[in-house]
Amino acid sequence: VFTHFADTAKYLYEHLAPWAKANLGLESALVTGGGGNRATADGMPRDLASILTAFSPRSKERPADLAAEGEIDLLIATDCISEGQNLQDCDWLVNYDIHWNPVRIIQRFGRIDRIGSPNERIQLINFWPNIELEEYINLEQRVSGKMVLLDVSATGEENLIEAQSGNPMNDLEYRRKQLLQLQDAVVDLEDLSSGVSIA
Known part of the structure; x- marks a missing residue:
């Protein structure tokens, strides 16, 4: 723990x-x-x-x-x-x-x-914070957004926040899914009022 x-x-x-x-x-x-x-x-x-x-x-x-x-x-x-x-x-x-x-x-x-x-x-x-605290700090959304940015920046690490299932994919299929995930995540990241920083 x-x-x-x-x-x-x-x-x-x-x-x-x-x-x-x-x-x-x-x-x-x-x-x-x-x-x-x-x-x-x-x-x-x-x-x-x-x-x-x-x-x-x-x-x-x-x-x-x-x-x-x-x-x-x-x-x-x-x-x-x-x-x-x-x-x-x-x-x-x-x-x-x-x-x-x-x-x-x-x-x-x-x-x-x-x-x-x-x-x-x-x-x-x-363990994520309870709803009231989560609404206050939006931690899950911010950490998930940062994980998307890390995935896309080619760190080679898989996203440990999102549950991944299925068989291992070949590189081209994996990259395609990463780009689709980024495309979907950009909309979510743009909705953040406080912005996202990976610093």
Whole structure:
């Protein structure tokens, strides 16, 4: 579970970790980058490397003699681990809050969607603000608009906000669909009163 703010991560950990352990038998950990790492597993070291290794032991190539430290099933973290970490043992990623910069969403997802993943499917779940707040800030429309701009600027990344289904397309068909998507998205982007910036 990714969130932008350390306070939100702590709140989620305090409410999810005890429930997950009592009801599901799952061990949880918290990583915020501020040194307040926590874990429900008894005897689990609280340093970043140990927690991430316990969460993704195969990708981190954990030595067999450290297996007694246990494993982490649920990791709640801030963006301090959204770059440069290989956590491909995981097959579910939850964005508890949506970062205004879609590249951050791609970086978060990139921690688990990696070459060599043992998982057949990777799931991405986004929590969007409630209707009143959404009307106030139009976050979903702005982030989706930025994702369209990123798609069209040939980043090579697929749109992680929009669910894509079907068989993989050949390059020409893929480009045609991208252009049609851009054509439809331009109308939506022109309707935005505040404009769109990818900065």
